[in-house]
Amino acid sequence: MGVVRKTQSVNLVLNAFKAENKAISVIDLVDRFSDKINKTTVYRVLDRLEDDGVLHSFLGVNGIKWYAPCKDCSEHKHTDVHPHFQCTDCGKIDCLNVDIIIPKLPNREVAGAQVLIQGKCEACCN
Amino acid sequence: MGVVRKTQSVNLVLNAFKAENKAISVIDLVDRFSDKINKTTVYRVLDRLEDDGVLHSFLGVNGIKWYAPCKDCSEHKHTDVHPHFQCTDCGKIDCLNVDIIIPKLPNREVAGAQVLIQGKCEACCN
DNA sequence: TTTGTTAATGCAACTAAGTTGTATTAAATT
């Protein structure tokens, strides 16, 4: 189930994403709110916001969980799937508005794909 | 550093991959050899075989580690990078011999990409 | 504005994947 009550924890997490409008790792969120929100609560708030289609999650390198704002999702429509770009220098992750073409695979039924592109980000290229 | 001594543990792990010629998760390997090889040793053997270019590793769903045999890699040449296909029914992972085209990303330097395609495998399609 | 309901929280304890340190063992060399 999604968010029902606009609690302090929910507002703090939402504001973090509103302020940056980019992907943030759960580890980062747990750490930056360590004196304001309990670790378990951070996980549960993120979980509910994902249910609501407000945030979407994915795995960065080493399999750690990241969240980023959704564009046009809702409780009943989760269509914000796209590749992500992780910088090998600074570690930051961006959502990419590009389409990766997955080739036809004989005798297989493709449902989706998780794509994590790695390289140097815009800031670290200069 | 890679494998220097052909130990029992190394042979057991190598035979597992020779017998199946497909990706095996570390969790699976640790479990199936639980009475023959210590967990730590499994991790270290896999690590060394990867150094040698005998195996390559990647992350499946939920970020757990998988290993699969390399085709043409060696200690000094690790070029076996390709997408993987994980079945949402049976969980098995295959290495794919297809090329995924990563589009040009302005102001970014692409170094590589981790692609995990999900869907129904050949066996589970029937 | 008080009161009642229960979603949400905090806390502690737990799980699971993976890592580290170290004494011991067993490959490979002499």
Next chain:
DNA sequence: AATTTAATACAACTTAGTTGCATTAACAAA
């Protein structure tokens, strides 16, 4: 057979994430 040291087993640890439960605070209704 003796020597060397890579590799192993074991225990203890780390880290990300989860679970159970008593307590708290949204928020609606009185």
